[in-house]
Amino acid sequence: MNLPFGSNSTDTFPMADTADASASGTEARAAMIESPASAMTPSSTPLAIKVDHVSVTYRTTLERRPTLRGTIRRMGRRERSVREIKAIRDVSFEVSRGKVLGVVGSNGAGKSTLMRTVAGILPPTEGRVEVRGRVSTLLALGVGFNRELTGRENVVLGGLAAGLSREKCYEKYDEIAEFAELGEDMDRPMRTYSSGMYGRLAFSVAVNMDPDILIIDEAMSVGDARFRRKSSEKMRELCGQARTILLVSHSLGSIRALCDEAIWMHQGELKMWDEPDAVIAGYTKFMDVREDAVTLEDI
């Protein structure tokens, strides 16, 4: 996407600039990968995440809101009230500590479910997930904010729920508030926030929690052009540090620019696990889309 200040000379970050995204992105990635061949082979660095033959099967009720009356009525008719959805089937991969793993796939491929399983929110139906370190998440389906509470209260509550101590929460609070640039709005209930303000706060909470493992699910571009620039820079900084990151994105440009490895999910199965270039090539070919301004766009 060509931002109004896209040609700003100080902007060297490829994510925001589509025009030269692929070129400088490849350089950047090449600089970060020590040995590209290590993608498929177990390396000497300790593992941060090990996903071992994991399947997740949802058993959902047919009704959206289960009620006693509905259940009794169905029991009378001897109907089954549940239906199984295989969201993830037999997926295995590993992420070494400090690596950035990109996750691509079409809608409904099971990416979000996979991220929730790694974060420990959804238990696997089969297989085993092992995670070393504290996880911070920025997931697709809304962040864990209570709209009745103020931004400040939500930040502290979120931190405590994630397992931080109270002191650490208050310590982090200033960083988060400053990064989100919300100023006095932090003390207003979040229902008064615009969606951009909401997204800005969510992003700052996730990236400033100083996690060992960061999971970001399609939530990278929030706020106005300036904040997008800032969040892109923050992402680049985080990826540069030896922090393990899982990055779900439809923006192939950012996957290429930021990730050391990538996986491609399709209908709950792991279709590919390789270097970002190879995965993107396979994915775009399969999806029958060219790598153009739209697919590279940071959305």
Next chain:
Amino acid sequence: MSTTAAPPTREVESDERHVYEPHRVGLPPIGPYLRALWQRRQFALQMSRTTLRAQHFKSALGQLWLVLNPLLLTFVYFILVSILREGTRGAEFFAHLMAGLFAFQFVSMSVQQGAKSVTKSGRLILNTAFPRVLLPMAAVMTSFMKFLPTLLVYAVVHVIAGLPIGLHLLWVVPMIALLVIFATGVAMLFSAAQVYFRDVASFLPYVMRIWLYGSPILYYLHEVPERFRPIIDANPLTPVLAAWSQVLNEGRVPDTMLLVWASAWAIAAFVIGGLFFISREREFAVRL
């Protein structure tokens, strides 16, 4: 992008290690669960504090409602009982009524707010991994924070009514502990049930109303006609409320049998509610 070929080795601060494995209906490893629960105790406290603040934020009298509410409720019931009894009740009964109502209100609020606690926190549950049992516990804590100031109101009435003051009043502490354990158990039970049957929270106000009428609050336990005794005795709250009244109103050590039954009910509710909740909680993320 960072120009350093080898990124600076960042020390992993926490030596946390999580393993997620399949389960059907079973308990998660109980040791790590309790550790995580203890580690996040501040979360429950903070959660109930903010809820409390948010609830009375907009009204003119604000936090004063925490005291006004139960006080007005006592007057309403006192008038009702006085009319039914043709005005033969005095200050002593007023104190009994108030003490019982406050204790009952604490349990009732814990259960009703607790029941909604999980379904209300859908977003948090979908985004963060933490022991879900913190949610009903936070709801009980909120109710407890509302309960504490009412005890001060009662203390004033206790003195005015000229009821005995002495060391026996220390029994109030274990009585409150039993109420908290019982309320937490029932709150856990109903909050998990609410995930499966969303009608639970809608039924609860009526259940609690009947429960109140079946408890020795609007009357003394010894006044209950013989033919109704089985019903009143089957009420899990009867022993603890009767003992509560013996301590506060009659100014004596409560009957041993009442204490035994009150403890049995509290522990049973806590264990059953806790096991049901914890064995189900890993499924909540899918059900919300």
